[in-house]
Amino acid sequence: xxxxxxxxxATAWGEGGIAIVRVSGEGxxxxxxxxxxAKKRFSEQPARYMALGTLHAxxxxxxxxxxAVRFERGNSYTGEESAExxxxxxxxxxQRCVEELCALGAxxxxxxxxxxxxxxxxxxxxxxxxxxxxxxxxxxxxxxxASARSLQGSFTEQIRGLMDSLTELxxxxxxxLDFPEEGEGFITDGESAERIKKLSGRCEELLSGCxxxxxxxxxxxxxxxxxxxxxxxxxxNALLAENRAIVTATPGTTRDSIEETFIYKGLPVxxxxxxxxxxxxDEIEAIGVRRSLKSMAEADIILRVIDSSESAAEDEIxxxxxxxxxxxxxxxxxxxxxxxxADVEALFPGCPRISISAADGTGVDELKELIVRxxxxxxxxxxxxxxxxxxxxxxxxxxxxxxxxxxxxxxDLGDDLVLSCLAEARxxxxxxxxxxxxxxxxxxxxxxxxxxx
Ligand SMILES: Nc1nc2c(c(=O)[nH]1)N(C=O)[C@@H](CNc1ccc(C(=O)N[C@@H](CCC(=O)O)C(=O)O)cc1)CN2
Ligand SMILES: Nc1nc2c(ncn2[C@@H]2O[C@H](COP(=O)(O)OP(=O)(O)OP(=O)(O)O)[C@@H](O)[C@H]2O)c(=O)[nH]1
Ligand SMILES: [Mg+2]
Numbered sequence: 001x002x003x004x005x006x007x008x009x010a011t012a013w014g015e016g017g018i019a020i021v022r023v024s025g026e027g028x029x030x031x032x033x034x035x036x037x038a039k040k041r042f043s044e045q046p047a048r049y050m051a052l053g054t055l056h057a058x059x060x061x062x063x064x065x066x067x068a069v070r071f072e073r074g075n076s077y078t079g080e081e082s083a084e085x086x087x088x089x090x091x092x093x094x095q096r097c098v099e100e101l102c103a104l105g106a107x108x109x110x111x112x113x114x115x116x117x118x119x120x121x122x123x124x125x126x127x128x129x130x131x132x133x134x135x136x137x138x139x140x141x142x143x144x145x146a147s148a149r150s151l152q153g154s155f156t157e158q159i160r161g162l163m164d165s166l167t168e169l170x171x172x173x174x175x176x177l178d179f180p181e182e183g184e185g186f187i188t189d190g191e192s193a194e195r196i197k198k199l200s201g202r203c204e205e206l207l208s209g210c211x212x213x214x215x216x217x218x219x220x221x222x223x224x225x226x227x228x229x230x231x232x233x234x235x236x237n238a239l240l241a242e243n244r245a246i247v248t249a250t251p252g253t254t255r256d257s258i259e260e261t262f263i264y265k266g267l268p269v270x271x272x273x274x275x276x277x278x279x280x281x282d283e284i285e286a287i288g289v290r291r292s293l294k295s296m297a298e299a300d301i302i303l304r305v306i307d308s309s310e311s312a313a314e315d316e317i318x319x320x321x322x323x324x325x326x327x328x329x330x331x332x333x334x335x336x337x338x339x340x341x342a343d344v345e346a347l348f349p350g351c352p353r354i355s356i357s358a359a360d361g362t363g364v365d366e367l368k369e370l371i372v373r374x375x376x377x378x379x380x381x382x383x384x385x386x387x388x389x390x391x392x393x394x395x396x397x398x399x400x401x402x403x404x405x406x407x408x409x410x411x412d413l414g415d416d417l418v419l420s421c422l423a424e425a426r427x428x429x430x431x432x433x434x435x436x437x438x439x440x441x442x443x444x445x446x447x448x449x450x451x452x453x
Contacts, residue, residue: 019094079121112449126434142266146386155385203399219268226305228276234358309335394432401425
């Protein structure tokens with residue numbers, strides 16, 4: 001079935017040097033013929049050749065002088081016959097161009113529809129399509145590099161490698177199941193167990209690489225929490241190196257949460273300064289405290305600030321769930337110490353901690369380093385591939401299914417069960433690459449792209 005011809009502005013709205021309008025779908029070059037005048041008919045000029053010409057409205061009036069290029073079917077971004085018109089910047093000419101194309105029979109592209117067509121036509125897989133979005137959204141060199149690696153297919157290759165190993169093992173086990181009379185069997189249980197163990201190790205390796213890639217793209221949320229007056233807002237200012245939040249000697253200064261982002265070693269850190277947590281009669285402060293507790297629940301990392309010049313009083317925040325990552329910050333180390341690192345160790349055993357002065361900046365860079373290290377939990381920011389939460393979810397389920405296969409094998413539950421677990425694992429990897437993606441999933445993924453991509 002021939003797809004409709006779609007069009008959209010591919011560059012950002014607003015003033016700029018050049019604005020590019022994209023068109024894709026069978027017959028789009030003859031559509032452009034009707035509005036673009038050049039020495040040679042557009043649809044007859046060589047493919048991928050930039051031709052100079054003029055754009056005309058239906059009544060013939062000229063509205064821009066542009067460059068235009070056509071791509072042949074099978075040799076374009078979408079895989080379809082497509083074209084680009086490079087107008088003068090400023091939204092007006094490009095918008096006119098899109099309108100004229102629509103008047104001639106094209107329709108406005110939906111968000112991500114060009115990339116969706118590239119996927120549907122097999123030019124790229126789903127992991128690569130998601131990497132395109134990653135490149136657009138990247139906010140640091142490291143995040144950009146991780147997405148570019150994914151787009152080039154290095155993540156895909158690793159997933160395919162895993163799928164191949166799964167297939168080999170499945171095939172060996174199936175032979176055994178089909179020809180049980182062959183005695184010894186094609187593969188011993190010991191060998192299968194060994195291979196399953198390797199597979200689950202490989203899943204774990206991929207997962208740890210992915211987590212850092214995902215963090216690079218999405219960043220981490222770190223909430224600064226603590227009792228009033230310990231120096232939370234001062235810490236926010238020190239981390240941002242600007243006077244963003246109000247700091248006073250009066251406890252209860254911060255009423256509402258403040259969010260800002262800084263980037264350290266390529267990792268965007270969203271930092272949230274919250275109201276000091278204490279029991280309070282003040283209605284506004286109480287709302288602030290509730291917001292602090294909410295920020296705490298939503299954060300990836302808790303930066304728990306303690307005033308080391310005061311003795312560690314009753315902790316009003318209470319312990320965190322074991323899954324929450326936490327860094328204990330002993331602030332005001334420029335003042336005489338009343339709470340020591342040993343006191344902190346007693347209160348929060350095994351928790352990473354650091355002594356700083358938000359006032360004079362001592363230890364602030366070390367703290368940034370510690371935040372990034374804690375967020376990545378040992379992983380590194382370089383070399384990883386950018387992935388989405390969806391892809392991580394698929395990999396996690398793959399690992400679970402592989403492990404279930406291992407358990408089924410050990411407890412002698414029969415090859416049938418082992419095989420169905422392995423089939424589940426393969427299924428997860430195949431949905432990671434979008435080999436059997438539902439329309440609903442595609443709508444969700446491509447819907448988050450920008451129009452024109
Ligand atoms: N002007 C312009 N710039 C752009 C794009 C575009 O579509 N137009 N891109 C897109 O958003 C990106 C480049 N990505 C592209 C990827 C593949 C093909 C393409 O035509 N692929 C064919 C032919 C490959 C070849 O010539 O080697 C293919 O895969 O068959 C084009 C662009 C970024 N810059
Ligand atoms: N000497 C010293 N004073 C500090 C340091 N950090 C913060 N202060 C002072 O401590 C007081 C409280 O600082 P804030 O940053 O407003 O504290 P907060 O935790 O945000 O307080 P609330 O918003 O009320 O919860 C101010 O007078 C700061 O100047 C530090 O490292 N050393
Ligand atoms: Mg404050």
